[in-house]
Amino acid sequence: MAENDGTKSDDNEAFVPDFDISRPTIARVYDALLGGKDNFAADREGAAAYVKYVPDAEGCARENRQALVKGVKYLAKQGIDQFLDVGAGLPTMENTHQAAQSVNPDAKVVYVDNDPIVLAHGRALLATDDSTTVVTADLRDPQSILDHEDVKAALDFTRPIGLMIVGLHMHFHDDEQPDEWVRVLLDACPAGSYLFITDFVDTGEPLQKGMEKAGLESLGNGWIRTPERITEHFLGLPLVEPGLDFLARWFPEEPDKEVPAAEELEPFQRILMAGIGYKA
Numbered sequence: 001m002a003e004n005d006g007t008k009s010d011d012n013e014a015f016v017p018d019f020d021i022s023r024p025t026i027a028r029v030y031d032a033l034l035g036g037k038d039n040f041a042a043d044r045e046g047a048a049a050y051v052k053y054v055p056d057a058e059g060c061a062r063e064n065r066q067a068l069v070k071g072v073k074y075l076a077k078q079g080i081d082q083f084l085d086v087g088a089g090l091p092t093m094e095n096t097h098q099a100a101q102s103v104n105p106d107a108k109v110v111y112v113d114n115d116p117i118v119l120a121h122g123r124a125l126l127a128t129d130d131s132t133t134v135v136t137a138d139l140r141d142p143q144s145i146l147d148h149e150d151v152k153a154a155l156d157f158t159r160p161i162g163l164m165i166v167g168l169h170m171h172f173h174d175d176e177q178p179d180e181w182v183r184v185l186l187d188a189c190p191a192g193s194y195l196f197i198t199d200f201v202d203t204g205e206p207l208q209k210g211m212e213k214a215g216l217e218s219l220g221n222g223w224i225r226t227p228e229r230i231t232e233h234f235l236g237l238p239l240v241e242p243g244l245d246f247l248a249r250w251f252p253e254e255p256d257k258e259v260p261a262a263e264e265l266e267p268f269q270r271i272l273m274a275g276i277g278y279k280a
Contacts, residue, residue, distance in 0.1 A: 024219060026171055027089040027115040033061035036092045038121060046218035053210035053217075056268035060211070064167050064198055065092070067247040067274045069099045071196045072162070074240075074252040074276065076103035080162040080194060082155050083109045084185070086139050087168035090118055096164065097132045107131065110154050112145055114138040139168065140176075142184035160192035167272075169233055170200040171221045183235055186279065194240075195277040197233050198247070200224040207267045230273055237277030244275035252276055 024046035032047035088111035100107035122134025215222015241255030
């Protein structure tokens with residue numbers, strides 16, 4: 001569970017996050033791969049492990065971030081004006097709230113992460129954007145996310161939600177049954193909602209195995225899965241066009257866009273896949 005409950009402190013109180021900088025975290029290693037500054041020596045060592053096995057690991061991180069922006073803008077253009085971004089990570093590059101609000105300035109975004117440093121940095125967003133909320137919570141306890149008073153205050157679960165589990169499934173082993181955690185969140189979302197996922201894929205290529213080795217070495221997690229298994233993450237929802245695909249070939253706003261064949265992609269571009277499911 002999270003180290004902090006994510007509730008807002010009194011305006012006159014200084015918020016002091018409780019976090020261990022001696023151990024790498026998903027959010028901070030990702031930040032290091034993206035060239036951010038909100039990370040520590042242990043996180044940079046974790047990022048170096050990824051680069052050791054996947055020399056273009058930074059390119060993978062950037063592509064995942066670009067896919068996030070593509071997916072969010074697509075959802076906003078479908079009329080989604082509420083986003084629940086679970087495993088959001090640290091603010092960096094173009095974020096969910098920026099992508100959504102570039103389409104609809106009134107869009108509301110709730111960021112959820114179990115790293116309390118995300119809350120510490122997210123409070124800067126709260127100071128200037130009343131439509132953005134950041135809470136500390138954990139996907140492993142999905143009901144605690146739904147019951148969090150800041151989540152309930154920000155999102156109206158009688159109206160469609162854009163549920164985002166971007167770059168997170170790979171950090172949980174199938175034995176933990178992460179799909180069941182997501183099911184709790186999805187069940188709380190009404191018809192008209194969407195489920196947006198990116199995940200490490202296993203199509204038998206050596207670099208994909210390298211990404212898994214890097215994750216297990218640096219973070220103790222980071223498993224790859226077949227496209228068929230990733231499709232199961234969508235819990236039976238039909239996928240919007242172009243379905244599940246490598247990030248460099250995935251353009252939900254332009255499903256008929258001419259894209260390179262999978263075999264023409266760079267090896268690092270065949271590590272992550274994305275898809276969006278629709279809840280009718």
